[in-house]
Amino acid sequence: MQPLRDAELGAFTFFASPLPHDVCGSNGLPLTPNSIKILGRFQILKTITHPRLCQYVDISRGKHERLVVVAEHYEHNLKDLFKQDKPVSSEKVLQIAYEMLEGLAFMNKHGLVHRALSPHNVLLDCKGKVKLAKFGLYHMTDHGADVDFPIGYPSYLPPEVIAQGSFHSSEGSLGEPPLPSGPKADVWSLGVLLFELCAVCASISVFTVFFCSAGCMDDIVTVLAEEHGCLDIIKPDIPFQLHNCVVDVNLCHRPTPAELLEDIVFEGVSCLYTPYQIPVSLFSSSLRCAHLELPEDINELCKGNEDYLSERSVDEVYHLWCLAGGDLEKELTNKGIIQSKPPVCTLPNFILEDGESFGQSRDRSFLLDDTTVTLSLCQLKNRLKDVAGEAYYPLLEDEQSSLPQSNSNNELSAAVSLPLIIRERDTEYQLTRIVLFDRLLKAYPYKKNQIWKEARVDIPPLLRGLAWAALLGVEGDIQAKYDGIDKDTPIPTDRQIEVDIPRCHQYDELLSSPQGHIKFRRVLKAWVVSHPDLVYWQGLDSLCAPFLYLNFNNEALAYACMSAFIPKYLYNFFLKDNSHVIQEYLTVFSQMIAFHDPELSNHLNEIGFIPDGQIPDFSVFSTDVFPLHKIFHLWDTLLLGNSSFPFCIGVAILQQLRDRLLANGFNECILLFSDLPEIDIERCVRESINLFCWTPKSATYRQHAQPPKPTGDSSSSFGKNPAYYSAEYQDLPNTDLSREPLKLSELKAEISPRISAEDLIDLCELTGPAHFKTPVKRPKTVKTKIVAVDIRSSEDFNRGHIPGSINVPYSSVFGPDGEMLQSPGTNALTSYKGRVIVVLSNIMKNAATFAAHLVKVNYPRVCVLDGGMNKMKPTGLLTVPSPQI
Known part of the structure; x- marks a missing residue:
């Protein structure tokens, strides 16, 4: 987005056409409100x-199909030139014409037509440059079909548009809708x-040359001249060639x-x-700095x-404005654009069979009021007055603190907690988080590790989409790859997708819109x-x-984020x-429940409430269980962990x-x-x-998980944690x-999970041959957090x-036939309850x-050494008791 600079934020409002409440669509579902359709197209x-x-910045939906649009705004417009005393030079007129054409041509490349050109929609910035406003009104309203007012101003609409008349979607049965206007309609309005x-x-001479090029009749010029009272001025100056260049209003000649x-x-x-x-x-194959230009003196960037705040993008400023207490409807109400009425004054009118009408006449407040209200930034600027300039330009190489130095630095530091x-x-x-993440993301993938580090603190909602992509390692020209996929040819899965989409997060206005579908x-x-090689399963939506x-x-x-997410967390699920x-x-998940909460x-x-195909699984990937805002907070952390984190x-x-759960039955x-x-x-x-952090990494081992990566990084780190098991690891190759x-x-x-010998050696901090020592270092408190329980006989233990x-022989707990003894030897483990018991x-x-028995008597964090003592014998780490003297 463009920087705010000398611009302001403006808001205008209008109503979408209401739909009848008792009508359903062909799929049996209620019709999508027109305001939802407009909201989707606006994006x-x-x-x-x-x-x-x-x-354009944002759109919000209010009551009774009201929509409020926020966009970049300037106070001056073309009307100000009409009011000034001195004439505008020919060069200035040509400049305005050229700049308007630049904007219109760029819109046309994106399939857009303005259709609402008027003097007050041609804004002028502080340098007198043209800024076209409200150019999206025609697009977002489906060429005017979703509103009860015409798009455009009759004085500036071309004849072919006037001849078509107006059309509303609610009147679809009365005839076919008119053809959408093309780029040439704006040329007439511009003329x-x-x-x-x-x-x-x-400045008639300039106009006549342009009008000759635009292809408009001299009769139209004469009518307009009479209306403006300048017929005597214009007639002598119109060149004779005008009659030869233009013959009629045919679009082909415009x-x-x-x-x-x-x-x-x-x-x-x-x-x-x-x-x-x-x-x-x-995410592209082009150099992001290819067109970067810096002044010879770098100090000129901030001089004076x-x-x-004006150097931040428009969407950032608006986001901060909302956080600082900005209220769109309140701003419009204060300016008299939104007027509240007593309910008795809003009763509808009734039409009897003979056509006689009773009740209220049509409320004109539901028609278009194209007044744009400037949103005051005073409250926001006052809120940020104590933030030092360094906050807007953080040093990425400074590892001491990611928070800027300012008068309110102590408050910002406290805010982290x-x-x-x-x-x-x-x-x-x-503000500080957005600025920091914005700079880090612009340096992606070079600053990938620092993005991981900052994401462990939190992710600013405004940049969550890009931050997630960075955490998932998305790189390359994703648009070219996506464009190369055939998304139009019918496939068997189409039917299931069509059925699932209307049921997925349809409480959300954006996803429920036709554009969202x-x-x-x-x-x-x-x-x-x-x-x-994979198939569509319900839940992928x-x-x-x-x-x-x-x-x-x-x-x-x-698409790229989803394609990176699925193999990491749901490998082979589809x-x-x-x-x-x-x-x-689900079996590993059941073992995790037993490990943490026996x-x-x-x-x-x-x-009998065991996760399987019949019982609902508690996987966090069923995102329809939670609303989106909760999923965002959950996945902010999920994406920092590896494939085992969803179990936790x-x-x-x-x-x-x-x-x-404990108080209820099945x-x-x-x-x-x-x-x-x-x-x-x-x-x-x-x-x-x-x-x-309490779960040994091998306890969640799944043979159907994604194969381990050959190299590691700190991407699954949650930072410092008082628990004994630091999560700073990446899956290592099998040994x-x-x-x-x-x-x-x-x-x-098996009720309890197994852990590898590699994990046991590491957690017990045993020293031995170098090739048996894992490269991950653990805190020195490990020895007080884990206990190895050897259930072999005393003779084997002493060897x-x-x-x-510690030695708790199996025979001290279970009899020869496997029956439980009256006084089992596990009583000796009471003092170790709460530690990880291997x-x-x-x-x-x-x-x-033995582990199942410990779980049954509510011992938490019980696991079993995979392979038993046979795995440990070749390591050379076993010891024998010192002889008694």
């Missing part, structure tokens, strides 16, 4: 950026505007804006303008300019087509929803036969429902999950990180000490055991049985 306008166009400017300013720009009339003007270069996007929902509404804090369909179909919402105007990025993958996933696990097992999120969710638990109660997402995130894959039947038979382990044995069946 693409935010991406149309050009020096001759006012930047009329220039005529007014020339007539008032007596040039387009692009053709007019090449006309000889502007030969002396065009050389003064540099062709506009479209900014290079973050202390309004740092506040709840996330408060931080996201703090104006000063969000179209984009949903294209992104999902692109994924299905580009992954021929829910996975797509967060990415599409955050990248609504960038389908390619939404195979045609995925039952073995799902079953393994009491809850025992209860769920007793009532699932356990954290269950622990919030723990009391209800049927009540089913009902509980069918109507999930309110979940504290921030608490869930906090607890899931703690659970993740002799890694976990071995199990058959699904064997995995299901060699893990240093620091059960070691030569016989895996005995180890699994």
